[in-house]
Amino acid sequence: MDLPIDIIFRPVETGRISWGSLGKSLPFRPGPHPEAIAQSSQLIRSSKRPALVTGSGGHSAEVLPHTIYTLRDTTEMLTHSIARMLKL
Amino acid sequence: MITELAKPPYIGKSPPDLIIIVGSRTGTLTGARSGAILPNSGCKYIQVDVDGTELGRSLPVDVGVVSDSCQFFHALTKKLGLKIAKVDEDWAKTASGLKNLPTGYENVLKVMSPGRIHPYHGIKKAFSSLEPGCILVIDGGECSSWSAELQEFARPHLVLFSLGHLGFLGNGYGYAIGAAVAEPSRKVVMVQGDGSAGFHFAELDTYSRHGLNIFTIVVNNYMWAMSQHGQDLMWRDKNTSRPVTTLSHETAFEVAARGFGNVAAKVSKFEDIEGAVQKLSKEPKPALMNLIVADNPIHPGTAAMINPTDDPNVIVVPYYDNIPRPIYKEHEARHPLPYSRYITQVQKTNTAFF
Numbered sequence: 001m002d003l004p005i006d007i008i009f010r011p012v013e014t015g016r017i018s019w020g021s022l023g024k025s026l027p028f029r030p031g032p033h034p035e036a037i038a039q040s041s042q043l044i045r046s047s048k049r050p051a052l053v054t055g056s057g058g059h060s061a062e063v064l065p066h067t068i069y070t071l072r073d074t075t076e077m078l079t080h081s082i083a084r085m086l087k088l
Numbered sequence: 089m090i091t092e093l094a095k096p097p098y099i100g101k102s103p104p105d106l107i108i109i110v111g112s113r114t115g116t117l118t119g120a121r122s123g124a125i126l127p128n129s130g131c132k133y134i135q136v137d138v139d140g141t142e143l144g145r146s147l148p149v150d151v152g153v154v155s156d157s158c159q160f161f162h163a164l165t166k167k168l169g170l171k172i173a174k175v176d177e178d179w180a181k182t183a184s185g186l187k188n189l190p191t192g193y194e195n196v197l198k199v200m201s202p203g204r205i206h207p208y209h210g211i212k213k214a215f216s217s218l219e220p221g222c223i224l225v226i227d228g229g230e231c232s233s234w235s236a237e238l239q240e241f242a243r244p245h246l247v248l249f250s251l252g253h254l255g256f257l258g259n260g261y262g263y264a265i266g267a268a269v270a271e272p273s274r275k276v277v278m279v280q281g282d283g284s285a286g287f288h289f290a291e292l293d294t295y296s297r298h299g300l301n302i303f304t305i306v307v308n309n310y311m312w313a314m315s316q317h318g319q320d321l322m323w324r325d326k327n328t329s330r331p332v333t334t335l336s337h338e339t340a341f342e343v344a345a346r347g348f349g350n351v352a353a354k355v356s357k358f359e360d361i362e363g364a365v366q367k368l369s370k371e372p373k374p375a376l377m378n379l380i381v382a383d384n385p386i387h388p389g390t391a392a393m394i395n396p397t398d399d400p401n402v403i404v405v406p407y408y409d410n411i412p413r414p415i416y417k418e419h420e421a422r423h424p425l426p427y428s429r430y431i432t433q434v435q436k437t438n439t440a441f442f
Contacts, residue, residue, distance in 0.1 A: 032164075037160075037163045040108070044134075049102060
């Protein structure tokens, strides 16, 4: 990429900068399609050996309670180990 | 850790029949398409990601969901209802016990030869000697395999494995800088192999100039271990020359680090690790430990990525799936035999066709 030198060194005219929605509230996050949830629910119900894999998008301080509460609320057998994770 | 999912078949248990991937990218860390970690048959997949291009990137998914993780869990909980999911008792016991399976390395010698610590024990001791709550940045080839396996001994606040989707090397420096700037009150511990350390070693100058709270551990076996061990597994008897993957015993990372304004030490005795880590990790400036380890243990992760074969119709690709040797149409038009068999025949008969 090459930028003309007169552009690079030109003083910034702040009034001409488009800031988009910066400064406004963050947008609402995308939610799942209802049919995706229906099919996921069906697969979970019919599985015998399910495993949940989470990464940096699934175990942040914000998301982790949702992950754990989902497991706690929907699963009988893991309640004990999850309670230990939550130090309940 | 994700690699735990590779273990069930080795202890006589069935792998998962459903994997729900939420907010996690597939790739090198998940064994790509090899089936070693994420089964490539007999398992259904639900994958949830905010980026639709991630869905099915490594393996075909049965249900792909473009969604934020929280929104997905919230909707799923609502749909499933309370206490409905029945989990097989044997599976629950197997899955929750995978990470507690005994490792064969606990009983091996801590020191392989004078001045050469076993990497498992060296890294374990170093991690165990840290104050809990660090941000652990893992980089490097084979040292990253050992470190990932032992990460819990560091009792970290966060682990950043700088592999990326394709298995990058040397970018832990950038991760460490980002982590140190974002959380200046936390100690950032960056692990590098002596191969990967060379990629961006001059960033130690950046650490120093900006007063970043980073403690670097170079796990040094004087080689590109993942590459050299791969070569050993593929060509041990056929060719013993390792001119590129062998690194120098003369390279003094601790001296170079001091030159960049870091506090540094070289440690080659197991009993010195704890004291060195405690001292260096509490320094008010960036620090480095050059930890000398043995070169001969091959991490099983390296062995799993090499599939040597004498089949002339197969091209062995280290770290990835082997591929069939291509047959060129032009050749086929001239000769009825596949190229490799044709060449073999040429060699045997010593006939010059060209």
